[in-house]
Amino acid sequence: MSEKTKKQQERIAEHSTNQMQTFVRSAGLINAPNSSDTTPPEKETTKIIRYIKFSDLSGDTLDLLDSEQRNTHGMQQVLLWLLAHSGHDFTGYKKSTIASRINRRLAFHKHLSYTEYVAYLQHNPAETDILFNELLIGVTRFFRDAYAFDSLKIKLISLFKSKKDKEAIRIWVSGCSTGQEAYSIAMLVTECLEKLKMNLKVQIFATDLSAVAIEYARHGIYYDNAIADLSERRIRKFFVKQDNGYQVIKELRNMITFSRHDLIKDAPFTRLDLLCCRNVMIYFTAELQKKIVPIMHYALNNGGLIFTGMAENISGLAELFVPVDEKWKIFERRDNEVKPDLKPVTESKQQKTSTEKASAQLQYSHIKYLQEKFADTQQQLIMATKQMDSLLVEIKLVNKKHNTKTALIPNYPTPQELEQLNSNIKSLLDATTKDILLLHKQLEDLRFEREKILTTG
Structure with a gap:
């Protein structure tokens, strides 16, 4: 040593x-x-x-921490698992952010490696949902950075003055989390229109990856601590007291359409006057930002505004947007003709080979796990049918002795119902056996594909 x-x-x-x-x-x-x-x-x-x-x-x-925790291959396995089960690709997120969030889950369960954690994910679907929401980092509040909203209000008033009566205002709040930012924008727009005494049609689209957050936002009910930073005037005007908190008034809720949306792969909302994308792209790599910024430019009308987070320094933003308030990160769309690349970010040949290897390994282990699970289920069903057969014999003897066709005990199945139940279990057993055979074939195919990839890679 x-x-x-x-x-x-x-x-x-x-x-x-x-x-x-x-x-x-x-x-x-x-x-x-x-x-x-x-x-x-x-x-x-x-x-x-x-x-x-x-x-x-x-x-x-x-x-x-074990060196494997910082191993790219191990992290890739986790991200591939999330991609397979959520449909969202986190590979474009900053590695430091992803690693810290995943390590927190490893720490919680006291796993020593990514490989161990992937195995845990395969056996515990609920953990996949927890990890997915953990990576989304849904931190928000009403009028976050209040002075930034004061500045935005001035810019919106100027923008709205160029609109005709009953013309539409289209706003997209991306990464809205539980809705506070979207409702803040709705309050701000309402105050601007009241000041201008204008009648414009307001359409606000608020999106997020988390279905749980979106459902929460739709209801618009918040506890006392969530509205603590709001003025008494805004609380009285825009909220209704409920038993379990305060609910945003119906007029404001009807102004906003909440929906799930993936900024990375889904088509953007277009013809926008304002795109509010605060503290979303701060977690993206520079490469992914360069892909998304032209899409944002494409989504906005000429003269449209983009409102980003205070800590964000977005790659390529200066080329396509004119800063109207650099301090509070408000920018106006430049009148440039830019065709955004709506295709996914392409991988290098080496990255693709590495991804294929990791994917093959992950699929292989997942199929093997399913095979073991089906085999265990099959064994349980066999035991259940044997117990049911024995129980049916005893019931028939008692039934013959007492000459009854009704249930022996109130609220319990009759002998006829038990026979039908036993028949159903046997049918399920047959179906399970077929599934096991099919999975076995898939396992062999995957083993062959894995060996092929590893050999040619």
């Missing part, structure tokens, strides 16, 4: 002991040993290191 390795192990052991003592004291579980106590026994080292890895994902502790 090298001197360097020995010192690293000593530092890890010392760090582990200190972290465990801090945790035990704070939790009040037992009287924690002080610094003069001996080092934990060898058999406890693995357990302590395992805890320390996931107790604090920052600083020196992050260095203790």
Whole structure:
């Protein structure tokens, strides 16, 4: 063992002991040993290191994470699984953001590798939904960056003045999360029109990837803490008190159409006067931003505005938009003829080969898991039919003795119903057996394809 390795192990052991003592004291579980106590026994080292890895994902502790967690192939497996089950491709998101969110889920379940976590995802569909929503990072509130909205209000008044009576105003709020931003825009537009005394037709499209967030937004009910930053005047004007909080008034809710939409792959809304896309593209890679910005330019009318987040520095924005308020990130569409590339971002040959390999491996493991699950189900059904056969024999004997055709116990099935149930179970067993045979064939085909890819790759 090298001197360097020995010192690293000593530092890890010392760090582990200190972290465990801090945790035990704070939790009040037992009287924690002080610094003069001996080092934990060898058999406890693995357990302590395992805890320390996931107790604090920052600083020196992050260095203790298994190297496989930062392995591109391992992350690719997770993203391929999400793509297969959600239809959304997260490969265009910044790797640092993706890694930190996935590592949080690994930490929660105390998994030591991406491979272990993928196996867990395959056996627990609910975790896939949790991870999907975790990666969306739905952080929002009413009138976030209030001064930015004050500036936007001035720009909207100027824009609306160019409209004719009863003309349409089209607005798209992308990445609306649970609706606060969309309703903030609706309030702002209403106030602008009242000030101008104009009668314009307002159409606001609010979209997000999360179906849960969209459903929440449609109802428009928020608790006291969510509306705490709103003025009393806006609360009285735009909300109705409910037993479980405050609901946005119907007039405002009817102004907005909430729907699921994937900014990366779905067609954009067009002929827009305002595109509100705040703190969405901050999580995208520069390559993906360069693909999406021309689409946003295409979606807006001449003179249309784009309203982005304070922390966003979007690639290519200056080429297609004129800044009207650089501080608050409000831009006007340049009158350039740009044809956006609506095709997915193309992969290099090497990336494609790597993706195919990972996909083949993932499909192979998933089919194998399904095969095992079906085999287990088949075994349970066989046991159930045997128990049912035995029960039916006993019921027939009792039925013959008492000469009754009704259920032996109220609210329980009659012998005839039990026979039908047993017949249904046997039919299900036959169908399951066929499914297992089919899965076995698919497994063999996938094994062949996997070997072919690995050989030619």
